[in-house]
Amino acid sequence: MASQRKEDVSGYVEKDSDLSRHTTSGQTQNLTETDAVFRSAFSLSPAEEYNMNHKNRGLALIFNQERFYWQLMLNSRSGSTADKENLKKRFIGLGFDVKVYDDYNKDEILKIITEAAGRNHMDADCFVCIFLSHGENGHVYAYDAKIDIQDITALFRGDKCPSLVGKPKIFILQACRGDKHDDPVTPMDVVDSEINEVVVDAGVVYTLPAGADFIMCYSVAEGFYSHRETVNGSWYIQDLCEILHQYGSALEFTELLTLVNRKVSQRSVGNCTDRSAIGKKQVPCFASMLTKKLYFRPKKGNYV
Numbered sequence: 001m002a003s004q005r006k007e008d009v010s011g012y013v014e015k016d017s018d019l020s021r022h023t024t025s026g027q028t029q030n031l032t033e034t035d036a037v038f039r040s041a042f043s044l045s046p047a048e049e050y051n052m053n054h055k056n057r058g059l060a061l062i063f064n065q066e067r068f069y070w071q072l073m074l075n076s077r078s079g080s081t082a083d084k085e086n087l088k089k090r091f092i093g094l095g096f097d098v099k100v101y102d103d104y105n106k107d108e109i110l111k112i113i114t115e116a117a118g119r120n121h122m123d124a125d126c127f128v129c130i131f132l133s134h135g136e137n138g139h140v141y142a143y144d145a146k147i148d149i150q151d152i153t154a155l156f157r158g159d160k161c162p163s164l165v166g167k168p169k170i171f172i173l174q175a176c177r178g179d180k181h182d183d184p185v186t187p188m189d190v191v192d193s194e195i196n197e198v199v200v201d202a203g204v205v206y207t208l209p210a211g212a213d214f215i216m217c218y219s220v221a222e223g224f225y226s227h228r229e230t231v232n233g234s235w236y237i238q239d240l241c242e243i244l245h246q247y248g249s250a251l252e253f254t255e256l257l258t259l260v261n262r263k264v265s266q267r268s269v270g271n272c273t274d275r276s277a278i279g280k281k282q283v284p285c286f287a288s289m290l291t292k293k294l295y296f297r298p299k300k301g302n303y304v
Contacts, residue, residue, distance in 0.1 A: 057095035135175030
């Protein structure tokens with residue numbers, strides 16, 4: 001068998017349109033989107049964590065939209081106040097400066113978020129923004145109109161909010177993302193109390209901000225209903241807050257969210273006026289652009 005001769009070919013970056021390159025010997029090299037080999041002066045540590053030792057944990061904004069202008073023809077979101085109070089308690093417990101806003105209109109919300117993006121976050125570990133509302137097609141609803149999620153996240157990119165560069169930016173959205181129920185593989189005989197009916201939040205489509213260190217946390221996968229109990233609040237927020245209470249200062253954040261996914265997925269619709277919804281399921285999801293591990297360990301006063 002003839003021996004094969006190895007050539008020392010340097011890596012290089014190619015545009016998508018340049019799918020192959022011919023060598024001087026006439027051979028064709030297969031190129032990937034980025035076929036370069038970069039030898040860095042440092043090695044990446046899989047255990048590297050975000051610096052969470054700043055003086056302040058950071059700002060957490062909670063926008064709770066329970067009622068809507070009548071012309072939008074959106075149902076009131078009974079149970080959302082329970083979500084709001086639950087989240088407020090849990091994020092205060094993690095050390096956040098929590099601000100809550102009930103049924104604000106679009107201009108008011110954008111003004112608050114723009115001001116938050118313009119703040120100096122140098123002494124903060126991270127930033128959190130939470131929406132409890134209805135949603136559709138990449139938007140969440142304010143009291144009087146819908147807001148593009150991309151318009152919100154864009155305010156926190158590096159060029160607009162330099163003091164949060166390299167820091168986690170966490171967005172949590174409790175809203176429906178479609179018009180389908182998730183069918184159970186094995187139906188569960190779980191029945192809620194008669195006064196605690198399960199309803200759904202109306203229509204948010206999967207969107208991603210362009211930038212590192214964002215994490216988008218959705219109450220349900222794209223195309224499916226997000227369930228909310230009229231007394232206890234939404235499944236997702238209930239279980240997120242319970243897991244934060246149990247493991248918020250111990251588990252890495254994406255591991256915590258995975259545990260929330262598992263807990264919510266074990267639920268099924270019991271009491272509901274829509275009989276076709278009985279037994280239906282829900283699975284949350286998150287899209288992480290975090291570049292390090294994220295922990296909310298208790299602060300010890302050794303600020304950086």
